[in-house]
Amino acid sequence: MESALLAPQRQSMIVERVRRNGAVRVAELVEEFKVSDMTIRRDLESLADRGLVSKVHGGATAVDIGSTDEPGFAAKSVREKEAKEAIARTAADLVKPGEAIALSGGTTTWTLAQHLIGVAELTVVTNSVPVADVFYRSGRTDQTVILTGGIRTPSDALVGPFAVAALDTINVDTLFLGVHGISASGFTTPNIDESETDRALIRASRRLVVLADSTKWEIVGIRTIARCEEADVLVCDSGLPQSARDVFTDRVGRLVIADHPNEVTR
Incomplete structure (x- = not known):
């Protein structure tokens, strides 16, 4: 049975872990959130599309956000x-x-x-x-x-x-x-x-x-x-x-x- 967390809540927690640790692995997130591999991959895809993480093989890494970086x-x-x-x-x-x-x-x-x-x-x-x-x-x-x-x-x-x-x-x-x-x-x-x-x-x-x-x-x-x-x-x-x-x-x-x-x- 998958976690009761809503996708936005889970994704926010994933972003927080990536920023804190520098990177996350799909397998670790599957175990932590008690959801399917496909669910986590969709989460990472969504976060990468929004520029919040960088998707890599088997997980994601932090996006380098400098203190003077200003997107248009x-x-x-x-x-x-x-x-x-x-x-x-x-x-x-x-x-x-x-x-x-x-x-x-x-x-x-x-x-x-x-x-x-x-x-x-x-x-x-x-x-x-x-x-x-x-x-x-x-x-x-x-x-x-x-x-x-x-x-x-x-x-x-x-x-x-x-x-x-x-x-x-x-x-x-x-x-x-x-x-x-x-x-x-x-x-x-x-x-x-x-x-x-x-x-x-x-x-x-x-x-x-x-x-x-x-x-x-x-x-x-x-x-x-x-x-x-x-x-x-x-x-x-x-x-x-x-x-x-x-x-x-x-x-x-x-x-x-x-x-x-x-x-x-x-």
Whole structure:
């Protein structure tokens, strides 16, 4: 009889083991998870397609993710689509008509933007070209979109002194922040210029909501954007391992698991 673990949970645990040990073997995973050889091979194939592991004969090895590596927007947009969709649906429930919100750059915030088109009289501040484009293309006349200036990054975010100067004059109710990595030490990015702009977004907001899929656990970029304790809410998907849940339940204002919004709260 196969394990009762769902595929996303099992795959998240496999990624965690690969990152910790550098490599895993199919036979070891079959024994550990009590599933078939074919199931594990499908898991590894899926993880390799998403760029989370490198598939080799008989197992998988870690992908070298440097602290300054920054995939482009198009590359990131096809990763963890189901998890990002679940996170976006849950985060959208935190937005009320008439509010002023900010959305940082990233594919998870871009997914969230698509869920916010129907929110009436919304004011959106963003440094993300794709996020702004979602609202512009909606054709709504009761929503206001403010796009900062700045230098464009590989993730299609606008950063630098012009973006920071614009954000230092703005106040919003909630910031929805996409991040590159999450760990016990906080939320990080591989782009130093983007970190300064993200910090300006945090200064402009009354509430910080961090959006991160579970594959970002224990990824650490070169620059810290915020400590765990600065986040009022962290929204993640059900693949987040228990070790991470324990950390964030203690350190963030509220941890929300997107597939089960009331599963872990404080």
